[in-house]
Amino acid sequence: MNVDPNFVRDIIAMGGKSLKRCMQCANCSVVCPLSPDENPFPRKEMIWAQWGLKDRLIKDPDIWLCYNCGDCSKYCPRDAVPGQVLNAIRARILSEYIWPKFVGRTLNKPWSLPIFVILIPALIIGGILWAIKPTIPTGEIATSEFIPIEYVEIPAFILGGWVILISLIGIWRFWLAITDGGGMNVTVKPLEDANINVRASGGFMGMNFIVAFFFVLRDILYHNWFKICETNRPRLPAHFLIFYGFLGLGLVATIDFISIYILGVHPLPWPWEIGRGGVYDVLAIFKGIALLSGAALVIGACIAMWNRLYHNRKEIGGYYDWFFLLVIFFVGVTGFATTIARLLGSVSAYYLYVAHLYLVFMLLVYAPYSKFAHLLYRTVAMIQAKAWKREPKEVPVGFWEGL
Numbered sequence: 001m002n003v004d005p006n007f008v009r010d011i012i013a014m015g016g017k018s019l020k021r022c023m024q025c026a027n028c029s030v031v032c033p034l035s036p037d038e039n040p041f042p043r044k045e046m047i048w049a050q051w052g053l054k055d056r057l058i059k060d061p062d063i064w065l066c067y068n069c070g071d072c073s074k075y076c077p078r079d080a081v082p083g084q085v086l087n088a089i090r091a092r093i094l095s096e097y098i099w100p101k102f103v104g105r106t107l108n109k110p111w112s113l114p115i116f117v118i119l120i121p122a123l124i125i126g127g128i129l130w131a132i133k134p135t136i137p138t139g140e141i142a143t144s145e146f147i148p149i150e151y152v153e154i155p156a157f158i159l160g161g162w163v164i165l166i167s168l169i170g171i172w173r174f175w176l177a178i179t180d181g182g183g184m185n186v187t188v189k190p191l192e193d194a195n196i197n198v199r200a201s202g203g204f205m206g207m208n209f210i211v212a213f214f215f216v217l218r219d220i221l222y223h224n225w226f227k228i229c230e231t232n233r234p235r236l237p238a239h240f241l242i243f244y245g246f247l248g249l250g251l252v253a254t255i256d257f258i259s260i261y262i263l264g265v266h267p268l269p270w271p272w273e274i275g276r277g278g279v280y281d282v283l284a285i286f287k288g289i290a291l292l293s294g295a296a297l298v299i300g301a302c303i304a305m306w307n308r309l310y311h312n313r314k315e316i317g318g319y320y321d322w323f324f325l326l327v328i329f330f331v332g333v334t335g336f337a338t339t340i341a342r343l344l345g346s347v348s349a350y351y352l353y354v355a356h357l358y359l360v361f362m363l364l365v366y367a368p369y370s371k372f373a374h375l376l377y378r379t380v381a382m383i384q385a386k387a388w389k390r391e392p393k394e395v396p397v398g399f400w401e402g403l
């Protein structure tokens, strides 16, 4: 066994300070509604983390199946808060997959905030502004005259490519870890009937995987796994709003791109301009979706913060959680403030726009290293669990069921 004492210190520093209280009673594994009957979590993760068995946790997909619902923390007789400990384990283990590793390790430490998180994006955005030397236009507020749209779009594409590349490297390493490079020498194994297919296909799940992908997609879109949590119920609306807020904004960003470069329309017309006819009306609807999505992001972040601060204080979270929530909140707020200032004809719209771009840049550039990355790792872990027939105890299947 490879014991890493620094790993225990890291987990404690990242919010898992109650880790050592665990006495291995297994209550948590029994009450966890998402844990499969076979080889359940989080009891085994608690002892591995206590002993500093980092290598086992790197290979463990179960830490990503936890939705931090808090049910286990409520019933833990030792107040070891296993939900919060698993959260800290995820934050720490993420840096073992991503490239370069030291970036993830560094960004997860609060001292990195002023230098890496705030200063580096500020220097990059400042450098772009210095290069283009924008001047505040007179007349109607038009952000695209202040910073030409190509200076936003081209860096956004480069950034998007970087995020995809780093995420793919991380996911590939994660996959190799949880399948031991395609072998079956892993911490959790497929159940026997799933295992037959795995062996038959030389380690690749084949059809199991494709079918599992669609079931998992449904569960994610419907937020089915959130619905079976009892203790931390406000996470359902919070996550729902943030998730669909991002989805809506991503959709509108794509439409905006098509609108600029194919249709030659910029900016998108306001929803109250519907009536101009043709493509303008369609684009105005998408602008409406953007406004609704931005509102969903801000409201969702507010519910999540309220939940951590007042409703479920046991799982208040650490720097890893709060950095993500605060950046989301301020991205939404600066987006709305820019829109309002623009409608009022105030030049403050230009300054708010720069602040908004800065925060969006910060959110995206650190996405593979921050809590944002859970979207990918959890999805892959869920697909693997489904394909390996390691199902949660009971999951609602319909969109409205369990709400």
Ligand code: SF4
Pocket (backbone or CB within 6 Å): 021, 022, 023, 024, 025, 026, 027, 028, 029, 042, 043, 046, 075, 076, 077, 078, 079, 080, 081, 082
């Ligand atoms: S975390 Fe709590 S409930 Fe789970 S095994 Fe440890 S003491 Fe028991």
Ligand code: SF4
Pocket (backbone or CB within 6 Å): 028, 031, 032, 033, 034, 035, 041, 042, 065, 066, 067, 068, 069, 070, 071, 072, 073, 082, 083, 084, 086, 229
């Ligand atoms: S927080 Fe919820 S999902 Fe995670 S281990 Fe505990 S009971 Fe299970």
